[in-house]
Amino acid sequence: MADAALRLKTLFEQLLGAPLPVRIHAWDGSQAGPPGAPALVVRNRRALRRLLFKPGEVGLARAWVSGDLDIEGDLYTALGLISGLVWQRDDDSRTLVEALRDPAVRSAARGLVGLAGLPLPPAPPPEEVRRRRGHLHTRRTDRSAISHHYDVGNDFYEIVLGPSMVYSCAYWESPDSTLEQAQHDKLELVCRKLGLTPGQRLLDVGCGWGSMAVHAAREHGVSVVGVTLSQEQAAYARKRVADEGLTDRVEIRVQDYRDVTDGPYDAISSIGMAEHVGAERYLEYARDLYALLRPGGRLLNHQIARRPQGDESSYRLDGFIDAYVFPDGELAPVGTTVTQLERAGFEVRDVESIREHYALTLRRWVARLEKDWPRAAGLAGTGRARVWLLYMAACALAFETNHIGVNQVLAVRTPPSGSSGLPLRARTWN
Structure with a gap:
């Protein structure tokens, strides 16, 4: 496959319902997206699995911290461009079942699954805090x-x-x-x-x-x-x-x-x-x-x-x-x-x-x-x-x-x- 970047761009835009404002650099060497824009570097398929198994902010963070996802170009510009698509609209209360009622989301999700493959979910990076039970702030x-x-x-x-x-x-x-x-x-x-x-x-x-x-x-x-x-x-x-x-x-x-x-x-x-x-x-x-x-x-x-x-x-x-x-x-x-x-x-x-x-x-x-x-x-x-x-x-x-x-x-x-x-x-x- 030599067109992973274009496929990713298309699938992400289906999921987001908006044009992707950054370029995509994929693991196969392909590139797609607005010329001159900062790029999301998707280093491997594991980055996609992290996003699929934990959609939204935490999935992106896991991919970043592990080095599976990187940014090429000015970091502030890139974060500014994607913040309106992720951090400022991240809705953790929306369940996967609710999201998948949207045919475009279902189609894009199937496409990402096909690109990512489905071994077991990647373990979170060791820097992530293991969630605790019981009262907070003891x-x-x-x-x-x-x-x-x-x-x-x-x-x-x-x-x-x-x-x-x-x-x-x-x-x-x-x-x-x-x-x-x-x-x-x-x-x-x-x-x-x-x-x-x-x-x-x-x-x-x-x-x-x-x-x-x-x-x-x-x-x-x-x-x-x-x-x-x-x-x-x-x-x-x-x-x-x-x-x-x-x-x-x-x-x-x-x-x-x-x-x-x-x-x-x-x-x-x-x-x-x-x-x-x-x-x-x-x-x-x-x-x-x-x-x-x-x-x-x-x-x-x-x-x-x-x-x-x-x-x-x-x-x-x-x-x-x-x-x-x-x-x-x-x-x-x-x-x-x-x-x-x-x-x-x-x-x-x-x-x-x-x-x-x-x-x-x-x-x-x-x-x-x-x-x-x-x-x-x-x-x-x-x-x-x-x-x-x-x-x-x-x-x-x-x-x-x-x-x-x-x-x-x-x-x-x-x-x-x-x-x-x-x-x-x-x-x-x-």
Whole structure:
């Protein structure tokens, strides 16, 4: 067969009900599709079997992670072209039986089966999380989920994140700023919103590799307790603290935030951690942090948000990210987050969207990963590195197109006197 690409193009267009905006490069050397467009490289028939046995986003992800499917040309352009056909219309609730009621779908499916052959379904790539039974977001399941994502190797994360080792949205003065400067500015913005002053106590929930803890102690003279569930992060953060000569002011613990009992704290930072909490536990999370603050203490909650779908205001999971990136991660609309913080007793004083800043950050991380690809793949494994490349590039596009956002929510445990302690013009962050 020397026409696999043309047959695939025709069959995919039957399934999608729309012209295919990318080229197809098939395993037999054939090509088809719009000239000059990025190409989907279908390296073997196994890629088709992955799509047939798990239609939609997860099937595509399995083919990508395993290397059975690749992209030739600009990754962002290719993802942008196919997102409207896959990610933005992916309907996992539509059963195969329902789909096959459409004669065009039945015909295309038969054609793909003929091209793919039908041995047993390919095993998922080893990077995929085995689905769990029982309740989500217990201490045990959260520890396992955090380990899957963050214990990939500190050397790998150094390649992606750079010297700052900050794994959350940076704050850009301009697109021409360096990543390191933009991450410094984000940490400084958080410190100013929290109003940190020498001698105060800060709790950094989900402290990562210690960047916020070190910055706050060094630049603002506060005492910091940082908690993480990742052993690798904790070891790295403790070394940074020691190298900075801050062991008298910074303590890094491997500890669940639910087990912190040594309040009160003057301020709490939670930067890119709340996405792991989950809908069932979010009010508990907010109440725990409220209880750990002194009256007048501030919380800075930095969190990715998903846009509401119609009347829906609940949390939603993303199939690819849940299976390969953030197991059990959940995103909520920012309004849901604000409501839960208020239900816990907080007075929400400021909400700042920095959506465009995350797109810039992710593009820099992708560029760093691509630049040092052989070493990154050697450290984490090719499959894991491919997971990170796809996830970061796709998320950059999602932020750019306003499908997801990121917000910094400043909340206060306002005392009975009603004095929040914030300046009249709070955006000066004095």
